[in-house]
Amino acid sequence: MTYLSNFESIIEKYKVIFFDAYGVLRNYNGLFPGIEKTFALLEAKQKEYYILTNDASRSPRQLASIYHQMGLPSISHHRIISSGMLAREYLDLKVHDGIVAYLGTSNSAHYIESSRLKTLPVSLIDESNIDLVNVLVFLDDEGFDWCRDLNKTVNLLRNRTIPVIVANADYAYPVNKNEVSIAIGGVASMIENILGREFINFGKPDSQLFMFAYDLVRKTSMATKNDILMVGDTLFTDILGGNKFGLDTVLVLSGNTLSADRDALIASTGIIPTYICESAVVG
Amino acid sequence: MTYLSNFESIIEKYKVIFFDAYGVLRNYNGLFPGIEKTFALLEAKQKEYYILTNDASRSPRQLASIYHQMGLPSISHHRIISSGMLAREYLDLKVHDGIVAYLGTSNSAHYIESSRLKTLPVSLIDESNIDLVNVLVFLDDEGFDWCRDLNKTVNLLRNRTIPVIVANADYAYPVNKNEVSIAIGGVASMIENILGREFINFGKPDSQLFMFAYDLVRKTSMATKNDILMVGDTLFTDILGGNKFGLDTVLVLSGNTLSADRDALIASTGIIPTYICESAVVG
Amino acid sequence: MTYLSNFESIIEKYKVIFFDAYGVLRNYNGLFPGIEKTFALLEAKQKEYYILTNDASRSPRQLASIYHQMGLPSISHHRIISSGMLAREYLDLKVHDGIVAYLGTSNSAHYIESSRLKTLPVSLIDESNIDLVNVLVFLDDEGFDWCRDLNKTVNLLRNRTIPVIVANADYAYPVNKNEVSIAIGGVASMIENILGREFINFGKPDSQLFMFAYDLVRKTSMATKNDILMVGDTLFTDILGGNKFGLDTVLVLSGNTLSADRDALIASTGIIPTYICESAVVG
């Protein structure tokens, strides 16, 4: 487990590759230099690929457009599976009318809006509309006043028995080399503790994101779980989730998991990747 | 939410019904009187149905045979989806050779055995074979000496970095009107705490059991999630898992959830069934 | 356990009474009508009494002055034991110089300031002084910008290995009949989860607040734990803490614990008060 494998020779063995985004393809500085060669190789070898991301702040279309601007024109929005898509599917299936209260930017809410469901930021919930609120969604850590709106959220949930969705279960995300920001999943977990409740969490390591991607794979190919490789930089989300879903997994050392810590971390967590690679950049 | 619905009129609206077993179809006394009428109605109306159970102590074939003996001859083993099947799928996909150490009866181990994988109870692991152990599975609370073998398990996992599977995540199960038994999920959780690790847990409320059943549904019909109803007696497993997967759900009051507590429990957990019924017995 | 006792006849049996403040003596509306009769009785009977409060937002002197203004002139600041006093004792004993970074109002910080230790709100920590920060204290939920300063706190603690004190471990507090506010203990718990650390929490149910009060009792009397009664409205803080410390306890139903829920709550938590009374108001 302690030796490094060559990423190019690994992907050779699989038909479909699932990539985590942050720490694998890019970081706060933009795309990793050379990552476009990886996608050129995948196209040349006719491998299928998907990007699985715990990001609910933008629609897949908007996420794809960011990749295009950064210099990866080949990444279609059809290949991006976000935890926001699971939130949207939940609303489509389970909430038939009324208001979706949310914490996040108005841009993040736009994606979950539908003809049947009106979205409203928690800040605009008042006595006139509180009885119409049928679900609450944690979408993004930006776009609201934390003190005012989190207190309002606690009281809303004490008064209305409604389902609550956390569209991104991550606790924090890196913003530059030395600093992180608290993610909406960390904020949601505080509200869970205060209320003594467990919300519905989407995103890796939960199986539903993998299932969503696997359903897409099966629409266009005969690939089975044996043919799919999950590539990620985080043991607790990408590797644990991939393993549990039955996929082979690669831990790359270009993001959250430092080379110096990896063996100790694998031993102490028992989360064991099939392979370890320096990065997802080929040749 | 506080009114009771008629079970017969509910199932009318769906093409496929998923049932929990314990507390819904049967309890420690055997089948609920009249439950055979429910299955007769399902057959008459040509509804599909599956039984989703957090039981890894027996194979689906053995579980079906118990239903036959109790007087439900129509329940085929093809209709039983157990968390043991997920454990087996995991082993098939992720463990290629060596020994599967297990805690449980030899009967429970029989089902996860394969031509590639040899099963061995933890009690028989010793210096001669410990290096061949590639996975450990918690299968059943019976069949081993708790004090000796749980201590042995802790030391095995301190020495070998291997994946650990919990094939039944329940903490306890009822054995008669007044008493429960500690389930293997409760025992596994103790070992997790001692080691500071999280194992791979299968079974409701995790989505994979629902996904496994949904894959079977789609092989034989055009049904979508909108056409499926989950029937269960426990908010934290059946209803939470069903809701999260996007299914409509019925809470029945014939098992874990007492009629007197249900409204308080729903309000405090925020786990909201689509319907509440006295039981799954029709007319 | 299900019958109500008469508060006056209970206090007759003890030499010293410990009171929780909020929900026992007062709520958001001010003092409970008639509570002054309880203190008149205590004075007449020459009972010792202390108020034990998880409040670190004000000094005991300021807290006493609030009681004076509300109409209880007899409550001396010597009789008020707050979790802020434990925070201050910790700083006196364990932190010898440098800066105490804090989250809270400047008023709450004033009390923990000393000739050796300078206090500075987290918002004013920057590159010029970060290396002088030797401890961080969570004091109050007001007085800072949650989003900006909690993110800053996370990064401060990732960069400096320093002790962290939570001067009030409560997760929420009532602000009127229908609403609560998130307390600084709830906010601190989010930061603990994000960092994977446990901070030093003071306040009930922890024994140190009881010990601090008991040390004061022993300075002026021969009373032992058998002679002390703890009066509180919350099972998880007042009653659990009092029981564990070896005191007899009274649960009053004038605050957090509703009369309708009390028996179910006692049975499910196993936290058993010696007595239950309607309130701490006598005759």
Next chain:
Amino acid sequence: MTYLSNFESIIEKYKVIFFDAYGVLRNYNGLFPGIEKTFALLEAKQKEYYILTNDASRSPRQLASIYHQMGLPSISHHRIISSGMLAREYLDLKVHDGIVAYLGTSNSAHYIESSRLKTLPVSLIDESNIDLVNVLVFLDDEGFDWCRDLNKTVNLLRNRTIPVIVANADYAYPVNKNEVSIAIGGVASMIENILGREFINFGKPDSQLFMFAYDLVRKTSMATKNDILMVGDTLFTDILGGNKFGLDTVLVLSGNTLSADRDALIASTGIIPTYICESAVVG
């Protein structure tokens, strides 16, 4: 924090030394060679000392006798403070009659017995005496049948609303160089999870063990917290508990905390000892 101090020059600065036992004075092989010189020095310099141990399986008298047999005749039972003493004090103060049900050896139960309270192992609780059981104590991991008696314990606690004491909160203890045993605290924690309750836990890092020792110190000397040094091998119990109580602390590297891990562990937990020493052996 990364440099090692000389233990002899540290103890020079304090009037009273608190020692953890296991990993500091001894391990599974017996006393650490040379530790008798430490105690000779303490006697010569007229330092007070106490041994604070999370051990409820034996009385202080029996624990002292083991030190005598191993070659430390000077350790009087008056100097040994065990978490079993806290359990006994709790029973003395809070349980006035009836039966103390226990899990442990009959030897461990002997110490908590009194003229008012009869002890009975859980295995002997039956319909004839269950209504007399007024408290349950987790004492030792030996002396009972885990499967039978832990299941019996769960059902006893579902039927009787009584306080539960855990006399040793440790999850595991070393039995030789490579192996640990599950401690009664680990077992108790499983039962807590199954029942959804929190028991009363005594022992480090809880403050009550330190308070008990500090009360003894103050009976015979004018020493304050500033004069006391806590010596331990475990960050989470000895050092966290000592720090929180306001004592200076020494982490010794002769037990649980390996020299190679110590800096990473201190940084990730934020539990910071005042000093670090190779061991508690002088000269």
